[in-house]
Amino acid sequence: MALSHAIMTALLEDDMSGYELAKAFDISLGLFWRASHQQIYQELHKLADRGWLQCETVAQAGKPDKIVYALTQAGRDAMAEWVLGNSRVQEGKDDLYVKLYNLSEANAAHLAVEIGQRREQMMQRLYLYEKIRRRHYADPDALPVRRKGVYLALLAGIRQGEHFLAWCDEAQAMLGDIG
Amino acid sequence: MALSHAIMTALLEDDMSGYELAKAFDISLGLFWRASHQQIYQELHKLADRGWLQCETVAQAGKPDKIVYALTQAGRDAMAEWVLGNSRVQEGKDDLYVKLYNLSEANAAHLAVEIGQRREQMMQRLYLYEKIRRRHYADPDALPVRRKGVYLALLAGIRQGEHFLAWCDEAQAMLGDIG
DNA sequence: TGGATTTATGCAATTTATTGCATATTTGAT
DNA sequence: ATCAAATATGCAATAAATTGCATAAATCCA
Incomplete structure (x- = not known):
């Protein structure tokens, strides 16, 4: 499964909420990976359970609260290892x-x-x-x-x-x- | 689901068995669609059930029997209709x-x-x-x-x-x- | 005659992805 | 006040794809 890696990649520089990630997937990373918000939220839960992400609820002015996710050291280590493995191409289907x-x-x-x-x-x-x-x-x-x-x-x-x-x-x- | 359409497209000109289809997906149509033989066999069953394909067991000299699939008129009609609908892009994931x-x-x-x-x-x-x-x-x-x-x-x-x-x-x- | 290879078809379990909801907060317009 | 829209998160059912077997006929080679 590599959606997890795409998500963690998006979190490399900035901590983000699921909502923000969903939008990020439309822009920057969106050329190479597409994911619905449902998929993203679900994956975030899994990654947090696995200890690769940590989350924190953040109150916002004028908007509902959000849950911001950040890479843990374990998450960064897992990414570093993953990059050295073999890639899988999932051919586009059109x-x-x-x-x-x-x-x-x-x-x-x-x-x-x-x-x-x-x-x-x-x-x-x-x-x-x-x-x-x-x-x-x-x-x-x-x-x-x-x-x-x-x-x-x-x-x-x-x-x-x-x-x-x-x-x-x-x-x-x-x-x-x-x- | 559009694997069905990819399969039927491959059958437009030549009747083929699942095995032959799997190989055809590696070449001609393979640039745009990938499918494992497991997926293909399963889909062939469904399409035959739906009446879009008909199948026939063919004995071969020096090889095991094969099951050759052919488009029915209903299948051709379904294809003609499908082409006029809206396409879905499944972005490549790499x-x-x-x-x-x-x-x-x-x-x-x-x-x-x-x-x-x-x-x-x-x-x-x-x-x-x-x-x-x-x-x-x-x-x-x-x-x-x-x-x-x-x-x-x-x-x-x-x-x-x-x-x-x-x-x-x-x-x-x-x-x-x-x- | 035994074993590897190619041809040929398939099942079952699991993982991923899609689709269709459901809910709640806040802003801003009517 | 109410209603639409943006923000924000999620569940559940289904569909699709992957992974890991399992089987079997025929050829070819040793």
């Missing part, structure tokens, strides 16, 4: 490509629309990630070690996104000739 | 990127090795996909409609792979300066 195998005159127009929507979503994401990159990773070689890793991950996401946009254009051009 | 967020002097060398392994795997895949492309999709505009869709999916996979190789090189260069 209906869109499977649908393309079913291309016909009857659905070409629909698929062109779907691709257009995906393109739009990716544009918005890329805009966000590019902003982060320009703001915090403008000079990658000057970054401290850990941040260099974050930079590389970000770079992979951005490149992937850019390639996807170009592909969308090609695909739509080709689909346009059919529908 | 430990490697999460690990990069944990980069340190202690693990930079290990991560460089992991990236090298991934690069190698992707090279082999790309070699296969490029071969398919050159052999069967050399002139995309001349393809029949359905094959154009397959071409577009293949193209997406190849582009993604090529970008990944380039990223690996960059990442290894950066990691080399650390470890």
Whole structure:
């Protein structure tokens, strides 16, 4: 299980509540890992039970209380060990490509629309990630070690996104000739 | 659930047994969907129960019998309808990127090795996909409609792979300066 | 004839992920 | 006052995926 590791990674620098984590997963780490808030809350309980996280209820002005989680030393040790193990790729699964195998005159127009929507979503994401990159990773070689890793991950996401946009254009051009 | 649709897509042109499907998922469709043979066999039962597939035991010379599955008309109809619905992206989940967020002097060398392994795997895949492309999709505009869709999916996979190789090189260069 | 390998299919337990609720606090608008 | 929306946390049922077996026919090699 690696959702736990994704969560602990998000907690490396900042302590966070489940709610904050859920939002963090939409942005920074979201390119590489998705998780619902239900999953996150459940995992947080498990990690706290295992002693890798500790939690504390924090009162807030103008908002309900929150439960803030922080990595314990045991948690940090577990992470350090995990990084040295072998990674597992969980290949992305995307209906869109499977649908393309079913291309016909009857659905070409629909698929062109779907691709257009995906393109739009990716544009918005890329805009966000590019902003982060320009703001915090403008000079990658000057970054401290850990941040260099974050930079590389970000770079992979951005490149992937850019390639996807170009592909969308090609695909739509080709689909346009059919529908 | 869309494993069912991936399976039925694989059966669009050729009837296949579970064993053959499992192998087909490693190649052609494998860029976009992964499934274990256990999952496939189970899904085949469900689809047959639902009337979307029909099966037939076929004796083979020099091999055990196999159970070959074929799309029924109901199955084809269900597929045609499904394509017109909204797609769901299941974002890829990859430990490697999460690990990069944990980069340190202690693990930079290990991560460089992991990236090298991934690069190698992707090279082999790309070699296969490029071969398919050159052999069967050399002139995309001349393809029949359905094959154009397959071409577009293949193209997406190849582009993604090529970008990944380039990223690996960059990442290894950066990691080399650390470890 | 015994043993490894490939082909071929499957069950069962467990872990992960999704879906659909349920609840409660606080702000701000009507 | 009430109602919507954002914040915040959670349970339970189901679906999907993974992991670890188990079986069996046929080939090939020693």
